[in-house]
Amino acid sequence: MIFAEILAIGSEMLTPFRLDTNSLYLTRTLEERGVAVIAKMIVGDVQDRIIEALDLASRRSNVIICSGGLGPTIDDITKEAAASFLGLPLELRPDVLVTIEERFRRRGLRMPEGNRRQAMIPAGGTVLPNPNGSAPGVYLESKGRQFFLLPGPPFELEAMWEQYGLPLVGKDRPLQRLVLRVAMLPESKVDEMLGPVTGRLRATGYTILASPGEIEIHFLAPEDSAQELASAAEETRKLLGHHVYAEGAQTLEEVVGRMLRESGKKIAVAESCTGGLLGSRITDVPGSSTYFERGVVAYSNRAKVELLSVPEETIRRSGAVSEPVARAMAEGIRRLARVDVGIAITGIAGPDGGTAEKPVGTVFVGLAVEGNETVVERFSFPGGRNRIKFFSSQAALNMLRLRMLKGD
Amino acid sequence: MIFAEILAIGSEMLTPFRLDTNSLYLTRTLEERGVAVIAKMIVGDVQDRIIEALDLASRRSNVIICSGGLGPTIDDITKEAAASFLGLPLELRPDVLVTIEERFRRRGLRMPEGNRRQAMIPAGGTVLPNPNGSAPGVYLESKGRQFFLLPGPPFELEAMWEQYGLPLVGKDRPLQRLVLRVAMLPESKVDEMLGPVTGRLRATGYTILASPGEIEIHFLAPEDSAQELASAAEETRKLLGHHVYAEGAQTLEEVVGRMLRESGKKIAVAESCTGGLLGSRITDVPGSSTYFERGVVAYSNRAKVELLSVPEETIRRSGAVSEPVARAMAEGIRRLARVDVGIAITGIAGPDGGTAEKPVGTVFVGLAVEGNETVVERFSFPGGRNRIKFFSSQAALNMLRLRMLKGD
Numbered sequence: 001m002i003f004a005e006i007l008a009i010g011s012e013m014l015t016p017f018r019l020d021t022n023s024l025y026l027t028r029t030l031e032e033r034g035v036a037v038i039a040k041m042i043v044g045d046v047q048d049r050i051i052e053a054l055d056l057a058s059r060r061s062n063v064i065i066c067s068g069g070l071g072p073t074i075d076d077i078t079k080e081a082a083a084s085f086l087g088l089p090l091e092l093r094p095d096v097l098v099t100i101e102e103r104f105r106r107r108g109l110r111m112p113e114g115n116r117r118q119a120m121i122p123a124g125g126t127v128l129p130n131p132n133g134s135a136p137g138v139y140l141e142s143k144g145r146q147f148f149l150l151p152g153p154p155f156e157l158e159a160m161w162e163q164y165g166l167p168l169v170g171k172d173r174p175l176q177r178l179v180l181r182v183a184m185l186p187e188s189k190v191d192e193m194l195g196p197v198t199g200r201l202r203a204t205g206y207t208i209l210a211s212p213g214e215i216e217i218h219f220l221a222p223e224d225s226a227q228e229l230a231s232a233a234e235e236t237r238k239l240l241g242h243h244v245y246a247e248g249a250q251t252l253e254e255v256v257g258r259m260l261r262e263s264g265k266k267i268a269v270a271e272s273c274t275g276g277l278l279g280s281r282i283t284d285v286p287g288s289s290t291y292f293e294r295g296v297v298a299y300s301n302r303a304k305v306e307l308l309s310v311p312e313e314t315i316r317r318s319g320a321v322s323e324p325v326a327r328a329m330a331e332g333i334r335r336l337a338r339v340d341v342g343i344a345i346t347g348i349a350g351p352d353g354g355t356a357e358k359p360v361g362t363v364f365v366g367l368a369v370e371g372n373e374t375v376v377e378r379f380s381f382p383g384g385r386n387r388i389k390f391f392s393s394q395a396a397l398n399m400l401r402l403r404m405l406k407g408d
Numbered sequence: 409m410i411f412a413e414i415l416a417i418g419s420e421m422l423t424p425f426r427l428d429t430n431s432l433y434l435t436r437t438l439e440e441r442g443v444a445v446i447a448k449m450i451v452g453d454v455q456d457r458i459i460e461a462l463d464l465a466s467r468r469s470n471v472i473i474c475s476g477g478l479g480p481t482i483d484d485i486t487k488e489a490a491a492s493f494l495g496l497p498l499e500l501r502p503d504v505l506v507t508i509e510e511r512f513r514r515r516g517l518r519m520p521e522g523n524r525r526q527a528m529i530p531a532g533g534t535v536l537p538n539p540n541g542s543a544p545g546v547y548l549e550s551k552g553r554q555f556f557l558l559p560g561p562p563f564e565l566e567a568m569w570e571q572y573g574l575p576l577v578g579k580d581r582p583l584q585r586l587v588l589r590v591a592m593l594p595e596s597k598v599d600e601m602l603g604p605v606t607g608r609l610r611a612t613g614y615t616i617l618a619s620p621g622e623i624e625i626h627f628l629a630p631e632d633s634a635q636e637l638a639s640a641a642e643e644t645r646k647l648l649g650h651h652v653y654a655e656g657a658q659t660l661e662e663v664v665g666r667m668l669r670e671s672g673k674k675i676a677v678a679e680s681c682t683g684g685l686l687g688s689r690i691t692d693v694p695g696s697s698t699y700f701e702r703g704v705v706a707y708s709n710r711a712k713v714e715l716l717s718v719p720e721e722t723i724r725r726s727g728a729v730s731e732p733v734a735r736a737m738a739e740g741i742r743r744l745a746r747v748d749v750g751i752a753i754t755g756i757a758g759p760d761g762g763t764a765e766k767p768v769g770t771v772f773v774g775l776a777v778e779g780n781e782t783v784v785e786r787f788s789f790p791g792g793r794n795r796i797k798f799f800s801s802q803a804a805l806n807m808l809r810l811r812m813l814k815g816d
Contacts, residue, residue, distance in 0.1 A: 016436035056460060207423075209425055276691070277688040283797075286760065287760070297677075302701070352695070
């Protein structure tokens with residue numbers, strides 16, 4: 001087994017505002033080669049901290065990847081720290097200097113003196129060209145360990161790594177990851193439904209990752225046991241049935257979009273508490289203009305009457321957040337937009353506006369499909385305003401998906 | 409100076425799908441007490457890895473905070489690893505066991521046998537109650553170091569830390585952070601505008617954090633140099649002028665919302681390429697129903713005609729993405745909703761639909777304010793579909809803000 005670890009270097013990475021997202025990208029590429037990331041570390045631009053991290057990492061891992069600290073300023077000391085740790089001098093590499101100077105000249109600029117530092121490379125190091133920036137990367141081998149020094153900006157790191165870094169990393173038994181996605185089911189319910197086979201699934205690297213309104217079920221196994229992976233996924237699909245909405249990286253709006261496109265149906269939405277979020281998610285999908293006709297955000301009662309023909313009497317009698325209003329909104333938008341499907345959301349996103357009978361989180365979703373009876377579901381969502389908005393849009397998309405699965 | 413480091417424990421934290429977001433929260437609370445986070449580490453549920461991290465951390469930091477690995481399953485070994493590192497036995501704490509059993513009983517459940525493990529505490533440890541879950545936390549002192557073992561779920565970690573953990577951490581010279589926010593200005597432009605004073609600003613921990621459409625300018629200094637901080641911020645405000653839209657944690661939609669509320673003005677929006685995102689952002693603000701009357705997502709040309717009274721002739725002549733259509737949409741929504749302000753967005757979010765004359769990223773934003781001439785601005789945004797949508801909504805909010813600043 002090849003072990004790797006990832007070291008993010010940069011004082012801004014220790015503020016309350018920045019996370020080391022490069023490590024997610026690096027982990028994914030390593031996983032595909034069968035290399036396991038066993039630790040990640042994040043330190044500032046401080047020589048002792050960098051050396052301590054390199055020391056710990058190289059005692060247990062074969063591949064050590066550093067990101068950040070290759071810039072032209074005196075704060076950037078990753079190469080100095082790595083050279084010092086490995087007992088190597090830094091050398092000016094004329095070929096690298098020429099490349100950097102050339103980069104500036106092409107933009108009609110003189111290279112600032114500080115950028116000379118970027119041409120200093122630990123002795124014996126291989127230069128990794130930077131297709132998207134001036135900082136070259138460095139590859140070093142020492143005592144059977146592979147060290148990679150990569151730039152911090154993701155745009156630069158990813159291009160350099162893919163082209164020049166990753167191919168140098170040894171291959172083990174490559175791993176394959178298979179992901180099933182489930183919408184609007186709590187984690188405990190998924191656990192319960194999969195209970196009978198959980199033991200068997202664990203052998204295929206089964207993990208559940210839960211986020212609000214969405215569960216991912218991951219399987220991870222060596223590529224040569226693809227058969228076991230497929231049958232574990234098959235078994236899971238059988239137990240969870242229509243709750244599984246996709247395999248792989250698709251979003252719920254992409255899945256719903258594909259179903260709409262394939263069926264040739266057009267849709268329009270009427271939103272209240274979600275304020276446009278449902279429309280925004282539907283139109284996040286490229287090509288959505290072929291099936292999304294319009295949306296209406298009827299935030300005020302007047303807008304519900306004027307834009308959706310919801311009878312004033314219905315609002316007065318049942319309240320704007322109610323089954324009859326959700327029904328009238330869904331039917332209204334479908335009729336007025338002259339489309340096949342109308343979806344409506346009305347609810348209380350809070351923090352104010354809740355009552356004993358309809359507390360914050362109460363949401364009605366209406367679904368009007370041509371030639372079918374309109375359906376309204378009532379939900380009670382936990383959490384704050386933004387979470388309730390997201391849950392509501394998720395519930396609406398999932399209702400539509402389930403309805404279309406039935407062939408309506 | 410008190411140094412801290414943060415250790416996130418859990419094998420799922422080493423997948424390509426999870427980041428240690430708890431550390432951002434913890435860093436913020438520590439910063440307010442003048443405690444500096446000097447490193448972060450992330451390891452799996454593996455005893456050797458946890459011990460190596462504790463060892464490195466305790467050699468250089470006063471405060472070591474672990475999150476995760478306190479659950480009831482045999483995978484969860486944080487307490488075992490910490491006890492082993494400190495040479496302490498684990499002891500069953502009857503009072504803790506009673507609390508956990510009680511928690512299950514209240515929900516009408518019998519405590520599963522596995523949860524007994526959660527009552528095992530390293531000898532001499534102080535139990536940190538968990539207001540939001542069954543896993544108690546642990547506080548240990550050893551060799552002048554403070555060790556905190558906290559649960560992984562943010563909801564549990566934050567409640568426990570704030571009430572029981574943080575008060576035990578020593579206070580140093582507390583730091584104060586001051587943040588200025590700038591919308592729709594590139595980082596290089598901010599750099600240039602602040603050029604003359606950058607040297608002086610650095611003394612107050614000046615940093616620029618850039619994300620698409622948004623720049624944060626941070627100052628960080630000990631509380632007792634609040635005066636220097638204030639005058640650095642003042643100087644920055646003077647140089648950047650109206651580009652600074654807020655101080656602190658406010659979002660652009662919150663700032664615009666406050667201006668609308670204070671002026672008593674009502675607003676309605678007409679969106680095309682943003683698909684509802686502008687309305688969704690405006691309604692992310694609690695209480696937005698007092699000023700947001702309605703939105704229309706006129707994705708199809710028919711919807712632009714029917715819902716906004718955009719003349720068909722204008723669309724035919726100039727195209728749906730054009731100055732005249734943005735103008736007609738803004739004036740149309742303002743008139744039909746009978747509000748003070750109408751905003752409209754029409755553009756090409758891509759990846760398809762671009763032309764030589766109007767490439768992907770071309771966006772027109774119209775602003776119609778009662779008693780004023782309607783203004784339309786043309787933008788050319790870089791990036792993919794979602795980034796163009798975000799930039800467009802950001803530009804619209806910022807145009808409205810600048811207009812209201814002028815008192816219109």
